[in-house]
Amino acid sequence: MATVETALQTRPRPQIVAHEARPEPSGWTSWFTTVDHKRIGILYMATAFVFFLVGGVEALLMRTQLGTPENSFLDPATYNSLMTMHGTTMIFLFVVPMMAGFANYFVPLQIGARDMAFPRLNALSYWLFLMGGVVFYASLFYSPPEAGWTMYTPLSSSAYSSGGGVDAWIFLIHLTGISSILGALNFYVTIANMRAPGMGWSRLPLFCWTILTFAILIVLALPTIAAAVTLLLTDRHFGTHFFDPTEGGSPLLWQHLFWFFGHPEVYIMILPAFGIISEVLPVFARKPIFGYKAIVVATVSIAFLSLLVWAHHMFTTPISTVVLSFFFLSSVVIAVPTGVKVFNWIATLWRGTIVMKTPLYFAAGFIAFFTLGGISGVILAIFPLDWQLHDTYFVIAHFHYVLVAGAVNAILAGIYYWFPKITGRMLNDTLGKISFWFTFVGFNATFLVQHSLGMDGMVRRIYEYESSTGWGDLNLISTIGSYILGVGVLITVVNIVRSLKRGAVAGPDPWKGNTLEWFTESPPPPNNFDVVPYVRSVEPMKDIRRQVERDTGSPQRETELTYEEAEPVGA
Amino acid sequence: MPFTSRRGLLAVALLAVAAASLLFAPAALADYLTPESGGGSRNAEDIDTLFKWVLYVAAVVFVGVEGTLLYSILRFRKRKRQRDAVAAQIRGNTSLEIGWTVGAALVLVVITVVTFIKLPGIKNPERTGPGGATAGGPLFATIDQPNPPGDKGLTIDVNSQQYLWRYAYPNGAYAYTTMIVPTHTTVILNLFSQDVIHSWWIPKLGGKMDATPGYRNKTWFKVTKEGTYRGRCAELCGRGHAEMLAYVKAVSPTEYREWVGRQKRLIEQANREAAQQRRTLSPIQ
Numbered sequence: 001m002a003t004v005e006t007a008l009q010t011r012p013r014p015q016i017v018a019h020e021a022r023p024e025p026s027g028w029t030s031w032f033t034t035v036d037h038k039r040i041g042i043l044y045m046a047t048a049f050v051f052f053l054v055g056g057v058e059a060l061l062m063r064t065q066l067g068t069p070e071n072s073f074l075d076p077a078t079y080n081s082l083m084t085m086h087g088t089t090m091i092f093l094f095v096v097p098m099m100a101g102f103a104n105y106f107v108p109l110q111i112g113a114r115d116m117a118f119p120r121l122n123a124l125s126y127w128l129f130l131m132g133g134v135v136f137y138a139s140l141f142y143s144p145p146e147a148g149w150t151m152y153t154p155l156s157s158s159a160y161s162s163g164g165g166v167d168a169w170i171f172l173i174h175l176t177g178i179s180s181i182l183g184a185l186n187f188y189v190t191i192a193n194m195r196a197p198g199m200g201w202s203r204l205p206l207f208c209w210t211i212l213t214f215a216i217l218i219v220l221a222l223p224t225i226a227a228a229v230t231l232l233l234t235d236r237h238f239g240t241h242f243f244d245p246t247e248g249g250s251p252l253l254w255q256h257l258f259w260f261f262g263h264p265e266v267y268i269m270i271l272p273a274f275g276i277i278s279e280v281l282p283v284f285a286r287k288p289i290f291g292y293k294a295i296v297v298a299t300v301s302i303a304f305l306s307l308l309v310w311a312h313h314m315f316t317t318p319i320s321t322v323v324l325s326f327f328f329l330s331s332v333v334i335a336v337p338t339g340v341k342v343f344n345w346i347a348t349l350w351r352g353t354i355v356m357k358t359p360l361y362f363a364a365g366f367i368a369f370f371t372l373g374g375i376s377g378v379i380l381a382i383f384p385l386d387w388q389l390h391d392t393y394f395v396i397a398h399f400h401y402v403l404v405a406g407a408v409n410a411i412l413a414g415i416y417y418w419f420p421k422i423t424g425r426m427l428n429d430t431l432g433k434i435s436f437w438f439t440f441v442g443f444n445a446t447f448l449v450q451h452s453l454g455m456d457g458m459v460r461r462i463y464e465y466e467s468s469t470g471w472g473d474l475n476l477i478s479t480i481g482s483y484i485l486g487v488g489v490l491i492t493v494v495n496i497v498r499s500l501k502r503g504a505v506a507g508p509d510p511w512k513g514n515t516l517e518w519f520t521e522s523p524p525p526p527n528n529f530d531v532v533p534y535v536r537s538v539e540p541m542k543d544i545r546r547q548v549e550r551d552t553g554s555p556q557r558e559t560e561l562t563y564e565e566a567e568p569v570g571a
Numbered sequence: 572m573p574f575t576s577r578r579g580l581l582a583v584a585l586l587a588v589a590a591a592s593l594l595f596a597p598a599a600l601a602d603y604l605t606p607e608s609g610g611g612s613r614n615a616e617d618i619d620t621l622f623k624w625v626l627y628v629a630a631v632v633f634v635g636v637e638g639t640l641l642y643s644i645l646r647f648r649k650r651k652r653q654r655d656a657v658a659a660q661i662r663g664n665t666s667l668e669i670g671w672t673v674g675a676a677l678v679l680v681v682i683t684v685v686t687f688i689k690l691p692g693i694k695n696p697e698r699t700g701p702g703g704a705t706a707g708g709p710l711f712a713t714i715d716q717p718n719p720p721g722d723k724g725l726t727i728d729v730n731s732q733q734y735l736w737r738y739a740y741p742n743g744a745y746a747y748t749t750m751i752v753p754t755h756t757t758v759i760l761n762l763f764s765q766d767v768i769h770s771w772w773i774p775k776l777g778g779k780m781d782a783t784p785g786y787r788n789k790t791w792f793k794v795t796k797e798g799t800y801r802g803r804c805a806e807l808c809g810r811g812h813a814e815m816l817a818y819v820k821a822v823s824p825t826e827y828r829e830w831v832g833r834q835k836r837l838i839e840q841a842n843r844e845a846a847q848q849r850r851t852l853s854p855i856q
Contacts, residue, residue, distance in 0.1 A: 076810040148807050154784060155767040155809060245785025251768060252783060285647075287658040294668050316770060316779050316805075318786040321694065328686070332679045339675040340668070342636060347667075349643040353658040356648050364644055371636050375629045378679070382625060382686050384693045387778020388606040388618050391770060391805040452603040457774040459805040462813035469801075 024526070035119035036526055040126050041105030042422065047130055048098040053493070054137075055089035058082045060486055063446075067479035069467035079463035080146035081165070085136075087149030088169060091265065092176045093133045095407050099272035100125070100183050102414055103211045105422065107187060109517035109524060110205045112196030112532040117189040125183040132175030139168035148461060150262070151232070153243035153254040158236040166236065170229045177222045184215035191215075196516065198535035205515045205538065206289065209296050210275030213303045214268055220307060221264035228257035252317055259310035267306040269403060271299060273410030274341060277363050280413050281345055282539075283511050284360035285352030291344040292538055298337035298344075305334045315383040316390050324383045331381035338374055342367060357511075358432030362413035365440055366406060373401030376451065391461075394454025397447045404443055404485075412439070412492060419496070420510045424522040425503030431495040438488030445481025449474040512556075514539040607774035610821070611795030614777035617692040624685050628678060693777070696791040699723035700755030703793075703824060724757040731762065731769035731782040731804070734811030744835040749818040751834075753827035754794050762788045767809065773802030773819050781806060794821035 025033060034040060062082050065074040074082070104122065108115055116122045139145065143163025147156040156166050191212050195204065204212075232254070234240040241247035243254045274295075282289040289295065311319065311327040345367050354360065376398040380386050389395060412435075419427045453474050458465065465471050509518040518541050520529050536543050545556040605622050608615040647658075703723055727750065728739040739745045752758050762771055764782040772779035776792040794800070804815035822830065 076813065080807075080810060146810070152768055152807070155807065160767055160809065245783075250785060252786070285658060286649075288660060288662045290661065291663040291668050294663065316781045317783060318781070318788040321690075325687075329683065332682065335679060336672060336675045340672055343671045343675075344668075346636070346640050346643055347661075347664075349640070349647060351659040351661065352643075352647050354644060354648040364640065367640055368637055372633065375633055378682065379622070379625055379629065382621070382682065384618055384686065384690055384778065385606070385622055385625065387693075387780070388615075388622075388774065390779060391772075455606045456603070457607055457772075457802070459772065459803055461807040462803075464813050 035115075035123045037104050037108050037116045037119065037122060038422075038524060038526075038528075040122050041101050041103075043126050044097050044101030044104055044129070047126075047133070048094050048101055051089050051093035051133060052098070053489075055086050055094055056486060056489060058086040058089065060482055062086065063479040063482040065463060066465075066475050068476065069465055069469070069472045071464060074463060076463045077146060080148075080461070081144035083461060084145045084148055084165075084169070088136065088145075088172065089133075090403070091149065091269070092172060093129075093136070095269040095403065095411075096176070096180060096265075097129050098411055099211075099214065099269065100129075100180070102207075102276065102411075102418070103187055103214070103272065104183075106418065106517055107190060107208055107211055108194070109421075109520065109528060110208055110515045111191060111194060111199060112516045112519075112529060112535070113190060113194040114528055116186050117194060118186050121182055121186055125179045125186065128175050128179035128182070132172045132179065135175060136168050136172035139165045145169045150258060151229075151254075152258075153232065153235070153251045154245070156232065157243065167233065170233050173225055173229045177226050180218050181222050184218035187211050187215040188219075196532045196535050196540075199540075202293070203535050203538045203540075206278035206292065206295055206299075207272070207275035207515075210271045210278070210299055213299050214271050217264045217268050217271070217303050217306065221261045221268065224257055225261035228254060228261070231257075252314075255314050255317065256310070259313045260307075262313065263310045264303075264306045266399075266402070267302055269407050271303065273366070273407045274299065276410045276414040276417070277345060277366050279515065280359045280363045280417050281348045283417075283513050284355045284357060284363070285349050286355065286512075287348060287352040288539060289344070290347035290350075291340075294340055295344050298340045301337045302334060305330060305337070309334065312381055312383075312386070315386040328381055328383050332378055335374060335378050342371055342374070357416075358427070358429050358436060359413045359417040359511075361433060361436040362409045362416065365436065366409040366413065369401055369405030369409070369443070373398055373406055376401065389454060391459055392454030393450040393458045393460065396460055397450035397454065400443075400447045400450075404447070409439075412436075415492070415496070417511070418517075419499070420503075420506030421517055421522045421524070423500060423503070424506050425499050426506050426510060427495050427499045427503060431491055431498075435488050435491035435495065438491060439485055440488075442481050442483070442485030442488050446478050446485055447481075449477050449481075453478075509541065512541075512545070514541050516540055519544065609796075610773075610775040610792070610798070610800050612776045612792040613697050614693045614792060615775055617689050618778060621686065621689040621693070624689075625682055628682060632678065696724070696757050696759060697793050699757045699793070700795070703753060703756035724759060725753065726759045726761060727752075728761045729763070729771060729782065731764045731771070733766050733809050734804070734815040736771075736815075736817050740831055740834075742831060742835050744831050744838060746834060748816065749799075749820055751820050751822060751827060751830050752794060753824040754797055754821045756824065756827075757791060757793045759789060759791045762790065768806050769804045769808050769815065770806035771802070771817065772805040773800050773817060775800045776802075776819060779805045792819075794819070797821050797823065 024030075031039065031043065034043075061074065062079065065071050065079060104116065107113075143165045145151070145156075145161065145163075145165030145168065147161050147166060151166065151169060154160055191204070191208055231240070231242040235242050235244060235249075241249040243249045243251055245251060278289055278295055309327060309331045311323065312331045315324055315327075349364075376394070380389055380395065380398055416427050416432050419425070453471055456471065456474075457469070458471050465475075506522045508521050510522075511518070516529075516533070516535075517524075519533065533540060533544060548554070549556045604626065605619050606615075608619040726741060729750075730737040730739065735747055736750070737745060737747055738750045760771065760780075762780055762782040763786070764784045766784065768784065769782045770779050771782060771790065773792070776794065777790070780788045780790040782788060798821055800819045800821070802817045802819070804812060804817070808815060
């Protein structure tokens, strides 16, 4: 009969010669000097969440302006700045760093490592990200950029955007870009070298697989935008003419360079979301993930294809039909691996014993509405249709279905799923579900009608429209929806603040999870694990629970979540 | 609070309504679900048709996926009495997975095929109709598309600028903002920009095309119904982007010939008067 000893084989303890024992730094200043992956992860997530709220307020201001025709709440300059800052914030200061935050906290825990491979580099990544945000938002005090987050030349050239806002944006791209590339190298090295004994590539948790792919995509795509913004900077200040048509430069060059980065960036944002969903679903369906290998293959093929589709953002530019057809075909092909993932997720739920907790709600919301974003994506990839739909609210609706119904739902699922591990306390489940329904209704009210507005002729990035267009009603619905969505997010904020002190105590493994982060205490100690178990499958915690059951004879009821008894009644 | 069946039913009902409205959209609602058309221009009509075909395929996929998802959640959620039920420990099914991969690929093959069936009608300019105006200026077509058949048609140079459109006609006349065109005549637009990128779009008359500085881009339409068609610049071009409106006014070929001749005379007359005034006002004689 096997014993706990053999199941929980320990690694040979590394020999460390300590010359002196310094006391752990404590107090608020220790947050500035920390190199602990968990504290850096918290810094990333908290900062990104603040930027999420800022970007959300910017969105609400824009929606307020657009709620009625011929509104004069915002002037065009303010509107264009808000629009530029909203896009830039949500992409560079919220979704990507939020994913990096989750990865920072959970990749080492999931693979049974003590920390990231390069802890100091990790701290540098965070501070570069924060400085990128500070440099960008400092432009509020002189002249915020107005050329949209895509910064198309010549509009972003010094002739048409003379203020310093575009330069602030360029420095944001550089700082957050270096931050992301350093972080990506760190994740790659950590996952490649520091996995627990027994954790081969086919036992790597799916979240880590997506972070590995995310890291590779960052390394491939971000240097392109770094080069492009450097060319823009020299065009603006040092007399070069890379993008200046009057001197033989080409505005189309900017679009190619930008989208060669910009499309992989979409997958940089959404692949970790796929990872979170692939972690949450099997835990709450109490059933293994369906088609682990298919999901891994789909992840890697999506990443590969994402590097070949950039010109589908340029279907209305002067390009020949052969080229358009290539990018049409390469773009629709992505729907195959993405569809495979959706089918695998639904098959994971199929015949499960689904425990209806908040993370599962957000994960199900993700599948439901990310699918709609995927379908509208196929429609947009068909270039004759894109000639009508390009640069309209249909496109806005499409990518918000991908990034809000997709990435934000996954982030909220991740927050509700991992909050107990990070803080040791549960988020309130009832408040979580209320938050879900508000975001669900608000989101669809905001964005579903925008498909129609786009097809009816409403183009993007206009700060007002005439009442004779007839767009007023749908825009009002959209604006009301955006406030409902805002309330939904706010409820989660309240839940977080409230649960930090008053949440039910979680214990090490409140959900009966599958992966190693649930093996250690909540919150984990600075060294993460005293012993690292030998990994025998993709669900090491399930193996450990079975082992305990065999050894002690006490049944480890798989569908009973342990924390429920601890949650105060009526909380 | 569990996912109650009342909520579940509500969600099912809402989805069913959404699906039904997609599938059986009455004419009044069709406008909300498909791109604009109705000026009689073949490109816009064909885009509309292609969109509907794709939408039907998409609706089937959407209803299938959402239906299965909802059914799974409602049917397989843990019930109170199921204290210790362990779910089926299924890890995958190779033939099923190959099946849906091939299935998804086939759906995309269908979409690709119908797209390439409809593409020529959208991209290639149509022949000018029997009642159309006769040629004025060389006939060009979009980048690599064929010239319209026949020698009749009209080419208009569209100079886009912050925040106006300037239309130059073959006879030397020009106009701003409102473009007057003859019906039943293939109109080729020669798009360029003198400052930043703009994008020409009249939704009822087909897709948009960018006017990129340093490049020439071309598009076309052929209006069969007289009337005024509204559109606007579709690419962010600065603070006045929202005000950069464009109108196409389709009139009968006879009316068009009268207008373009009159417009040319008026411009020439105004130029002569301006030259006269310059001579009068100039201090150096």
